[in-house]
Amino acid sequence: MGEYYGVTVTCDGWTRPTRQSIINFKVNCDGRTIFLQSVDASSEKKDAKYIYNLLKEVAKDVRVKNVVQIVTDNGRNVKKSRERLMTNRMYHLFWTPYASQCIDLMLKDMGNLKAVKSVVEKARQVTTYVYNHGFALNLLRTKCGGHLVSPWLTRFVTNYITLKSFEMKKSGLRSVFALDEWFNWDGSNSQGGKAAQATIASEKFWDDLKKVVRILDSIVNILKLVESQKKPTLPIIWAAIEMMKMEVDVVYR
Structure with a gap:
């Protein structure tokens, strides 16, 4: 050196x-x-x-x-x-x-909260069922214009991206489970099909999902900040973390 x-x-x-x-x-x-x-x-x-x-x-x-x-x-x-x-x-x-790993662990901890975990599990049940049945997956692609799940480097970020995708494609998802093709399909009467339909039709699910995405948004924004090409200084990261805390406080208040 x-x-x-x-x-x-x-x-x-x-x-x-x-x-x-x-x-x-x-x-x-x-x-x-x-x-x-x-x-x-x-x-x-x-x-x-x-x-x-x-x-x-x-x-x-x-x-x-x-x-x-x-x-x-x-x-x-x-x-x-x-x-x-x-x-x-x-x-x-x-x-x-590593700043990025610390923030990823924040996402992990948030994912262990009961309110967040419940939304993630319900969304996972919907995606698992749809992706395991070609007919349902084809309906989803047609109405939503793409996939719901986008794998990322870590499971915790993948969960966030999936929930964000649900939020962005809410109208498309709701229309999938209201189609005649869906109700005429044998799979819609299965236990998994009924559970997926009930989740998508639930206003409480969408309200809870919106809150969770808003919280995770603030954390993922910090992750994007520390992984950007132009590396931020510590005061900038500190300020972003303080803003994230305030955002979480507002949502849970």
């Missing part, structure tokens, strides 16, 4: 489709990000001790005096290794969790 200072080391672990576990290390300095190394951790027990030793070696490679910050995910093993690294007097470090 030469005589650069103010270096940030980022640690990012992921698993390939072949189940190979990879940990990547990159360094950021002077506005540039450089790939440092990739570690195959498939045969290792990725506990706090192992992660600590990896981070310690990376800090030495980059030169300890150059490193001021380490950015990692929020796994328990990483948190423990971070605590150990930061209490070591040899290092003078700041530890920062």
